[in-house]
Amino acid sequence: METNTYEDIEQALIGYKEATATWDKQEYLRQLLAYITPLIKKKIRHYFGYVDEDLLQLGYVRTIELIDNYELERNILFMGYMKRMLGCYYYDEKRKQAKVADLVEYDETFMESDYDHGYFDIELEDLLKGLSYKERYVVERHIMEKSLLKNVAKELDVSYVYAKELKRNAIKKLRVLICL
Structure with a gap:
């Protein structure tokens, strides 16, 4: 099994942020999503107890938003940032789903x-x-x-x-x- 190092992730992140061509940005983004997918699944499993396609897709969308908003100049560890932000995101999703499940229809x-x-x-x-x-x-x-x-x-x-x-x-x- 291939393991990715923090240096690999940082290189892909820097490549994504500095790329000007659309093709290059897409390739770096694909790499970043591949690197972060295990973290996304771990957070989903932690908050929901299972992994399904809908939650995974929501995680990908949120990850892309977080990557775009991440500022290299702030010297914050990228994976620490992702762990924290994805954890908060799935915690909020779990709360939203719990509120919807608590609503009981009655005649x-x-x-x-x-x-x-x-x-x-x-x-x-x-x-x-x-x-x-x-x-x-x-x-x-x-x-x-x-x-x-x-x-x-x-x-x-x-x-x-x-x-x-x-x-x-x-x-x-x-x-x-x-x-x-």
Whole structure:
């Protein structure tokens, strides 16, 4: 297997930057892409766990942009620059794909019909029946009506600490009832 040295890559980069003829630029670019392809695949595998043609082509396009934007005068190691920039690029691509995958389509008419028929209210009422009076009061006033817990404690004529305990116990009971 042929290994490429940093000198080979640097020579191809300098040749690309200094070439005036289109044919020469294309040949140097082809060499650079061949040198950088293993790095592109490594970054894709790191962020996505697999390599596919679409991600590879996106990597080639981004690599060409990075090569064009690279400034020889800045004395930054080219391969270090490429590793960093390609890593950032694929990280952003992964985040974009995750956002798209998180979007869930739902039928709005289905959701409206459930609310209209009161199915959710019935389920909530059934869940709240499993709580004691004080636990239910804390859940209704503090969680559902967004009243401050210290005010709810005063209304129940209990300490704030006991109101917190009631809330904690109510939530535990609701979790158990929901999982059944």
